[in-house]
Amino acid sequence: MRHLIYIFGDQLSQNLSSLEGFDPQKDCILMAEVLTEATYVKHHKQKIALIFSAMRHFAQSLREKNYSVIYKKLDEKTHLNDFTAVLNDVIQTHQPEKVILTEPSEYRVLEEVKLWQKNSTPIDIRQDHRFLATKAQFNQWANGRKQLRMEYFYRDMRRQYNILMSGDKPIGDQWNFDQENRQPPKAGLDIPQPFSVKPDAITHEVLELVENKFSDHFGSLDQFHMATTRQGALDALDFFIKHNLALFGTYQDAMLMDEPWLYHSHISFYLNCGLLEPLECIQAAEKAYHNDNAPINAVEGFIRQILGWREYIRGIYWHMMPDYTNLNFLNAKNPLPEFYWNAETDMRCLQQSVKQTIDHAYAHHIQRLMVLGNFALLVGIDPKYVNEWFLIVYADAYEWVELPNVSGMALFADGGVLGSKPYAASGAYINKMSNYCKHCVYKVSDKTGPTACPFNYLYWDFLDRNKEVLAKNPRMRLIYQAYHRMSDEKKETIKSSAKSFLNIIFHK
Ligand code: FAD
Ligand code: DLZ
Ligand code: SF4
Numbered sequence: 001m002r003h004l005i006y007i008f009g010d011q012l013s014q015n016l017s018s019l020e021g022f023d024p025q026k027d028c029i030l031m032a033e034v035l036t037e038a039t040y041v042k043h044h045k046q047k048i049a050l051i052f053s054a055m056r057h058f059a060q061s062l063r064e065k066n067y068s069v070i071y072k073k074l075d076e077k078t079h080l081n082d083f084t085a086v087l088n089d090v091i092q093t094h095q096p097e098k099v100i101l102t103e104p105s106e107y108r109v110l111e112e113v114k115l116w117q118k119n120s121t122p123i124d125i126r127q128d129h130r131f132l133a134t135k136a137q138f139n140q141w142a143n144g145r146k147q148l149r150m151e152y153f154y155r156d157m158r159r160q161y162n163i164l165m166s167g168d169k170p171i172g173d174q175w176n177f178d179q180e181n182r183q184p185p186k187a188g189l190d191i192p193q194p195f196s197v198k199p200d201a202i203t204h205e206v207l208e209l210v211e212n213k214f215s216d217h218f219g220s221l222d223q224f225h226m227a228t229t230r231q232g233a234l235d236a237l238d239f240f241i242k243h244n245l246a247l248f249g250t251y252q253d254a255m256l257m258d259e260p261w262l263y264h265s266h267i268s269f270y271l272n273c274g275l276l277e278p279l280e281c282i283q284a285a286e287k288a289y290h291n292d293n294a295p296i297n298a299v300e301g302f303i304r305q306i307l308g309w310r311e312y313i314r315g316i317y318w319h320m321m322p323d324y325t326n327l328n329f330l331n332a333k334n335p336l337p338e339f340y341w342n343a344e345t346d347m348r349c350l351q352q353s354v355k356q357t358i359d360h361a362y363a364h365h366i367q368r369l370m371v372l373g374n375f376a377l378l379v380g381i382d383p384k385y386v387n388e389w390f391l392i393v394y395a396d397a398y399e400w401v402e403l404p405n406v407s408g409m410a411l412f413a414d415g416g417v418l419g420s421k422p423y424a425a426s427g428a429y430i431n432k433m434s435n436y437c438k439h440c441v442y443k444v445s446d447k448t449g450p451t452a453c454p455f456n457y458l459y460w461d462f463l464d465r466n467k468e469v470l471a472k473n474p475r476m477r478l479i480y481q482a483y484h485r486m487s488d489e490k491k492e493t494i495k496s497s498a499k500s501f502l503n504i505i506f507h508k
Pocket of ligand 3: 346347348349350426427428430431436437438440441442443444453454455
């Protein structure tokens with residue numbers, strides 16, 4: 001054997017850098033389902049099912065091109081537990097001249113792979129061209145800047161890839177159309193049924209394997225309907241462009257009872273495991289704009305998520321690792337309340353967000369940020385528990401994208417690297433953007449006391465608890481001025497409502 005190409009479960013693309021120069025006569029691909037990856041956290045069952053089924057389908061598509069593939073299934077008797085054991089075993093049997101791989105997306109796995117450089121078989125670790133900004137490019141942009149604001153990074157990316165540009169100006173003379181976006185939901189919205197794929201024989205086999213081997217993992221497999229092939233993922237993208245893109249921007253932040261999908265794209269699962277590439281998603285949206293199939297506010301809003309946020313988040317991750325995992329700027333120490341696992345809470349917004357996470361391994365951005373993340377921020381849950389939860393429960397979760405979103409965006413654990421102030425909000429925000437409060441036992445209009453929405457007093461209690469570090473932040477000045485204007489009596493009532501509530505959820 002000449003080259004052995006090791007392909008990981010989130011690298012399911014035939015355009016992968018490690019496949020450049022592949023010679024089917026001389027080279028071979030290695031893929032393996034390994035227990036360590038499936039259990040380093042107890043991933044949602046649907047996440048494991050997606051990855052294993054997509055890996056098996058990908059291997060099949062390679063074999064259809066007459067590529068030789070060594071594929072280790074988890075349920076084979078001879079299967080080995082981790083990437084290193086699998087690689088060493090295959091090297092011993094097949095004696096390749098060289099091992100080639102595309103760099104892993106996560107720090108943890110890159111560290112493991114670096115140890116392979118000590119083997120006698122040479123190893124070629126190539127850059128991952130699926131991302132649109134290289135790590136070096138991001139570092140160059142970030143170094144020497146006081147603030148790493150996504151907006152400026154995004155503008156550079158628009159120019160670099162000539163996306164929604166008219167010469168050197170943004171189309172519509174604005175980089176950002178958010179004043180037209182982020183509307184509250186209206187009654188009677190016509191929300192399309194989500195794109196869904198009926199499991200085929202390969203997926204059925206994987207679903208059975210996951211149910212048997214990972215029965216104690218979070219989540220349910222009952223409603224699994226994800227695409228697990230390249231064609232399926234392209235169909236999902238096409239479905240979004242046709243049915244949801246036009247209203248994506250307008251209702252990007254809206255939340256509705258029993259409506260998990262709304263007008264979002266639901267493509268992060270596919271982007272993050274390699275079944276879709278970011279540039280093709282961006283170009284599909286841009287084309288819809290030029291063909292008058294979607295307005296600029298929707299198209300720009302969607303493109304910003306992928307060309308801006310996704311690349312920026314990945315850049316921050318590699319710029320800040322390994323220290324980023326341990327940051328806890330607000331010194332939050334509380335455990336994760338049980339309802340994050342079972343949805344058993346009277347707080348309707350949290351109950352809905354957790355319930356759909358159990359059912360679909362999916363929640364949209366505002367549910368993650370302003371409901372689940374906001375609550376964890378306000379009550380001071382230790383970032384290590386919050387990160388672990390987010391890494392477990394979403395089918396699109398890999399540390400490179402989960403960690404900056406959780407520690408940086410939701411928890412302000414990085415003290416302002418990613419956001420200039422915490423995304424803390426009271427019940428008023430959730431009430432404005434959803435119909436959850438109408439279906440809740442708590443009253444969003446009440447500020448304190450047993451019937452009041454907990455987000456209301458927890459918000460002020462959070463500001464009070466963290467005033468030493470947050471009051472200095474210029475973007476928090478107005479809110480602290482409002483807090484200082486409150487009477488001592490009101491502050492005491494807030495504190496006592498918060499204390500009773502926290503005592504109950506943390507069993508003190
Ligand atoms: P859409 O709303 O349709 O957006 C389109 C695409 O833009 C997404 O598919 C995604 O690829 C990209 N995108 C949008 N926002 C972000 C962002 N902040 N960071 C990176 N990409 C973005 N995204 C993940 O892919 N994996 C995670 O583990 C993850 N964890 C998150 C945790 C928290 C606390 C928060 C606040 C956000 C997290 N996000 C994560 C970002 C975002 O919520 C999801 O990408 C999005 O909800 C996926 O659903 P969608 O495909 O329908 O996205
Ligand atoms: C997420 C995941 C899971 C559950 N299982 C596997 C696996 O068995 N084999 C594999 O190659 N990849 C898996 N993955 C995806 C990896 O965790 C992902 O490729 C790493 O995060 C790369 O850094
Ligand atoms: Fe959530 Fe408060 Fe609204 Fe209830 S009232 S749904 S707890 S924001």
